[in-house]
Amino acid sequence: MAFRLQRLPSVRPEIAVAAHAVAIGLAFVVGGIAVTISGHNAFTLAAKVLTASFGSEFGLEDFGLLFGPLMLTGLAAAVTLRIGLWNIGAEGQFYIGAVFATGVGLFFSGPPWLMLTAMFLAGGIGGALWILVPTLARAYANVNEIITTLLLNFVAVLVVNYLSTGLWRDRKQSVLGATARIPYEVPNLSGSLHAGILVAVAAVVLMALLIRYTRWGYEVRISGANIFAAHYAGIPVRSRLISVMLISGAIAGIAGMLEVAGTVHRLQGGISNNFGYLGIIVAVLAGGSPIGVVFSGFVMAVILNAGIILQAQGILLNDVLAMTGLILFFTAIGEQVAHYRIVATHVVAQEA
């Protein structure tokens, strides 16, 4: 009797979830070994991270402030995965959403609820506009959206730098170009934790319901699973593709609006905190599932929050970033491994 590997065309959900869990676990083991080799006690540090993140008000607030934007940018990347596309540009859409929201907040005035609603819409519109050209290029000219969305990230950073150090600059800050403080702020839930996290949860639930239970969602899933079958079934694939990408951009833009109106309060370079890029990891870990984004966003927020706690213990930032890379690496392997199963083969003796 011998064994061989058999590749399966699709993976059962429970196997996929298990593969991700094992991958994350293995990444922590490798990270732990590296930390131990560098002369720290991995268990003490892990305990420190957990107590500092979840055992204090500050820690919980910090965790929440990471969790919210990660869910949103993760969701932005996840929805495009459902139709088989990659939005690598959540970073840029995040920035442009922040730009639009800042523009509304600085140059218009009104009652706070109205202004925050206007900023929210402006953020969504800004994000959607930033992905519009890649979307149309993909839909009508079949231009690879990975490249176009990625490259627009760099343009978005330049737009933010131009505005925050030029046109919209506040002349009182000294070290960095930044706009004046936006007078409208997302209300706080507790301490510094603002209501943006509720928006993120609502967005995740809404997208999950749309994709699972509506005709639109069904057509998106079919288009993502097999584009030819979708065409054959008469699904307007192009129109679904356009709507999914614009929604993705809008979600990332709203994340930018919430960051600027809830956390930073000024438009300046660097506010994205790489949430756009981290969102891709979150979406991949979630396997493109909106609800999965809640879990993978949670893991990512713990890791990022741990990064700051560990730096105070003398561990370098790069080591923490390496950890996120390890997780993605193991997940990619795990995803492939989950496609295989071991089958026993009976060797039939050849007759002479």
Add this chain to the structure above:
Amino acid sequence: MFDLKNPSRRKFLTMAGTAAGASLLGNTGLVVPSAYGAGALGAVKEEDAVIAFGHVGPISDEGWTSTHHDGLVAVKAAFPKAKYLEIETIPYSADATRTFRQFVAENATLIFSSSEYGDLLAEVSNRAPKVAFMECNGHRVADNFSWYYVKHWMPTYVIGVAAGLMSKTGKLGYVASFPVPSVFTSVNAFQMGAKSVNPKATTQVISINSWFDPQGASQAGTALLDNGADFLFGIMDEAAYLQVAEKRGIPAAMWNTDVRRYGPKSYVTSCVVDWRKFYVEQTRKRLAGTWTGNEQILLPLGEGVDRDAWGESVPENVRQTADAVRTKMLKDGFNPFAGEIKDSAGKVKIAAGEKMDDMALYNWNWAVEGVTGLAT
């Protein structure tokens, strides 16, 4: 000094903390005005003290951040029993708030921020009224919050004099970060120093939107030289453009530290900073319970900021002329920032007979005549 055991004072501090929290909840976005004047936070035993340093760049930059790290080393030598926390490369994002909050969570007694994080830091300090904060290049103060910086414009003017004498064309190049007051003041002081000895002097500025971007600084340096500049200055955290100047045989002046080994022929001097004495002094005050917030501290020429020893290729007459200006500043309190000063559009901003004081220089936000490339 207040009796620190006085319960009413304690009560006040608690109230101030609550007020700070309430103001955040109320979304006023305003800094809580201090009801009291400067007040001390109470003495701390050396072994109980936790001194935290938050840096904008890597401590290995051999420039800005390494000068602050040297400060930490000096404090550690003076107070070896205290606990020290140090985090480098803190981004200008909500991560800064998280980082400084982590210092508070680790029971920091005194926190130095080696760059201005503005609201991102205020968010933390407003809710930690018992922790002392010091923000380098900051712009706000509170009962638990002071800022400090150096009068870099004085040595920079001296460097400008040397540049004006050494440049043949009068075209000077400047590698800048952002159009913010420290940069305006530095560019203006440099241009005014040069113009005082070379009427044709002009300064072209290129901003690279970063304080630490060796590649961007090299590119900016190259572009300035290609455009005809024959002297380079700048305000980078590291020394990349010196290497560009060395390759092209052009003199260059630097910031922060003595980096002549990266371009021994080009190196003219540097606007060197030294925080060691200041940091030790502030830590001593904090431990003794005499540290106070609401302070605005500018370290003068010769005490924390100065020009470095001249480079090997600086001619004797240049050294003498520039040093004569420096001596005049030190001995006679010479302030070269006197009217009439025009802005880059030719409009008179400081009338003849008027002088700019330290706060005006610290908050300078327009470029003087002869400067190009710096948005006003």
